[in-house]
Amino acid sequence: MITTGTFTRMKDRSSLIGQRARALLTPLVFSLFFLVIASSPARSNKDGVLELWSIHHLDSTSAISAYFLKQEAHLSVRSFLRQVGEDRSLGLAWNRQNPWWRQAEEALIEKIESSMIDDYGFYEWMVPEWERMVQERFDDREIRQLIAHFKTNIGGKQASVIDHSVARQVMMSLTFSGKLKAPLAQLAGDLNLFQEIYHREEKEIRFVTTDLDGADAQAFALSQLGKKYFTTLIISLTGRINERLDYLAASSDMLTLEHAQLIEPYITDFLRDY
Structure with missing residues (x-):
């Protein structure tokens, strides 16, 4: 009797635990389901942002x-070598x-140039910034619309216009400052390489606005989405590139000092000859 009662109580307890587990599991399953659903657009959105980035080619911006x-x-390097001459009474x-x-100048420049150019690189540093800028300003539907438009013939030309505009803005900023x-x-x-790329791009982006493609171009450029993409993004992208260039330019003196031993x-040999 004792054994039977104990077994019954254990069975009842197991049944109660099972009911509680099912009660807890059901909302957990739904929570996980909604978590997966909620995370899917984010991944899709990020993929779209990266696809949008791949449409652009900043060749002339890279050249300048x-x-x-x-x-x-x-x-x-020139400033450093002059200072060395004064400090050592050369x-x-x-x-x-x-x-x-x-020869000392060439040795230093080779190291410093490569460090600065490699750091600027192929805009790997820009990708996280691009993701942030696009996701802050455009929703998933707008991103899909932009990708679809820029994959058309006229859209590809307008993407080239944007790329060229970024180069122009960067060049103007560096010049006027x-x-x-x-x-x-x-x-x-x-x-010469920069000028060649820049003028080639200018020729490539010219197109007649009176034909059908031209009408499509005007329609997109004058739309709210087109204006937002052209203006906001060009300003933001140009600003970020200028910030990066300022940062790398400011590091040139430090890089020169880091490699100063190369001139010894x-x-x-100079002191031996003079």
Whole structure:
């Protein structure tokens, strides 16, 4: 009897535990279900943002940015070598025409340029910023509309217009702020490359606005979505690129000091000859 009673109580207790477990499990299952459903649009949205980013090609922006960073590397190294000459009393022979100066300059610039250009790179640093900017300003439906539009012939041209506009804004910012200096002879090739890419893009983005494609172009450009994408995003993207260039330019002096030991063999040879 005792055993039977104990078994009955255990059975009743197990049944009660099972009921409670089912009661707890049901809302848990629904919670997990809704969590999965809620997370799906976020993943879709992120994929759309990255697809939207892949539509853009900032070739001329990269070219003017590379030219500017190389300029900053050259100016930083020249300033450093002049200071070294003063600090070590190397005399008037220590100047840019001296072969040992030139070799020291080349050794430093090679290191600093590569560090700065690699850091700027292929806009890997921009992708998280791009995700944030787009997700703050556009919902999932708008992102899908933008992708669909930019995959059309006229949409592709308008994406090129945006890319070219970013380059123009970056160039104007660097010019009017006085950050772009008088062209350096050593960077003539880089400047020519930028000008070549820039003018080629200008030719490629020209299209007639009176034909059907032109009408479509005007319709998108004048729509709320088009205006928001053209203006807000261009301003934000340009601003972020300028911030990155300022940051890297400011690091040129520090990079020069980090690699200062590279010039020691050339100073030794200079002192031997002079």
